[in-house]
Amino acid sequence: MNRKQVxxxxxxxxxxPFRPPSSALSVPKVAIAIGAHPDDIEFYMxxxxxxxxxAGWETHYLNIGNGCCGSMQYDARKTRRIRRxxxxxxxxxxxxxxxxxxxxxLEIFYELKTLRRLAAVIREVKPTVVxxxxxxxxxxxxxxxxxxxxxxxxSHAMPNFRSIPPRATSEYDVxxxxxxxxxxxxxxxxxxxxxxxxxxxxxQAVKRAALAEHQSQQNWLDVTQGLNSLGDKVDExxxxxxxxxxxxxxxxxxxxxxxxxxxxxxxxPLRQALGKNYLINKTYERNLNQEF
Ligand SMILES: [Zn+2]
Numbered sequence: 001m002n003r004k005q006v007x008x009x010x011x012x013x014x015x016x017p018f019r020p021p022s023s024a025l026s027v028p029k030v031a032i033a034i035g036a037h038p039d040d041i042e043f044y045m046x047x048x049x050x051x052x053x054x055a056g057w058e059t060h061y062l063n064i065g066n067g068c069c070g071s072m073q074y075d076a077r078k079t080r081r082i083r084r085x086x087x088x089x090x091x092x093x094x095x096x097x098x099x100x101x102x103x104x105x106l107e108i109f110y111e112l113k114t115l116r117r118l119a120a121v122i123r124e125v126k127p128t129v130v131x132x133x134x135x136x137x138x139x140x141x142x143x144x145x146x147x148x149x150x151x152x153x154x155s156h157a158m159p160n161f162r163s164i165p166p167r168a169t170s171e172y173d174v175x176x177x178x179x180x181x182x183x184x185x186x187x188x189x190x191x192x193x194x195x196x197x198x199x200x201x202x203x204q205a206v207k208r209a210a211l212a213e214h215q216s217q218q219n220w221l222d223v224t225q226g227l228n229s230l231g232d233k234v235d236e237x238x239x240x241x242x243x244x245x246x247x248x249x250x251x252x253x254x255x256x257x258x259x260x261x262x263x264x265x266x267x268x269p270l271r272q273a274l275g276k277n278y279l280i281n282k283t284y285e286r287n288l289n290q291e292f
Contacts, residue, residue, distance in 0.1 A: 047200030173263035194253025
């Protein structure tokens with residue numbers, strides 16, 4: 001919060017919170033992508049993160065889970081180490097600051113200690129844009145990550161909620177965007193449409209390069225999900241969302257979180273930041289106002 005000395009009628013000078021009109025505020029250009037596992041950011045969010053970086057934003061990269069269950073070949077300890085190295089290299093490819101994971105795979109729960117640790121990351125980074133998983137997804141780690149991210153972001157200006165380690169709060173607007181669920185379906189198989197499309201065509205090669213750093217996953221996904229190539233899969237996902245946009249060759253899809261508790265007014269900073277690479281899905285927006 002900006003503080004400014006304000007004169008009152010009797011000449012006394014008092015310290016009073018001062019906030020210029022929202023139209024005069026320039027949004028601090030800081031974004032964080034938070035995924036459940038190493039490679040989730042690359043599959044669902046990395047194109048948008050790279051475009052923000054190219055638009056002059058400071059970008060951050062955090063996987064809450066350390067990827068320790070992602071191997072048939074190595075034990076959890078060795079897998080964790082391999083995947084940490086891979087994720088760090090991928091973050092470098094994306095031009096984003098790397099943050100350490102703090103949960104094991106399948107142990108990401110909406111519980112207090114994890115929430116406090118995530119709140120500390122949010123308070124250190126002070127992102128105005130947060131990219132994360134959708135509120136429901138095929139895997140519970142993704143859903144729990146989303147819940148944790150929403151609450152950690154909500155607490156960014158709440159000094160009475162303690163973070164681990166303790167970090168100061170500050171007051172600013174934060175906007176959360178949810179990426180598409182895996183295969184664009186919720187756990188009950190229903191199709192989920194994006195509220196906005198980001199044109200990732202110009203950065204698709206960077207997404208592939210970042211994903212290629214997760215070498216250990218090539219074998220794992222081949223065995224468990226029949227994926228021949230991580231790069232081909234991420235291209236196929238991008239092409240599918242691109243087709244839905246009816247405009248872009250490759251795209252990522254997003255749904256913006258309701259702003260209550262996160263920003264004073266309803267804002268859409270990705271729209272401003274990405275310009276012609278950002279396309280609102282008008283049908284989605286229209287359907288938001290339909291009565292049930
Ligand atoms: Zn995942």
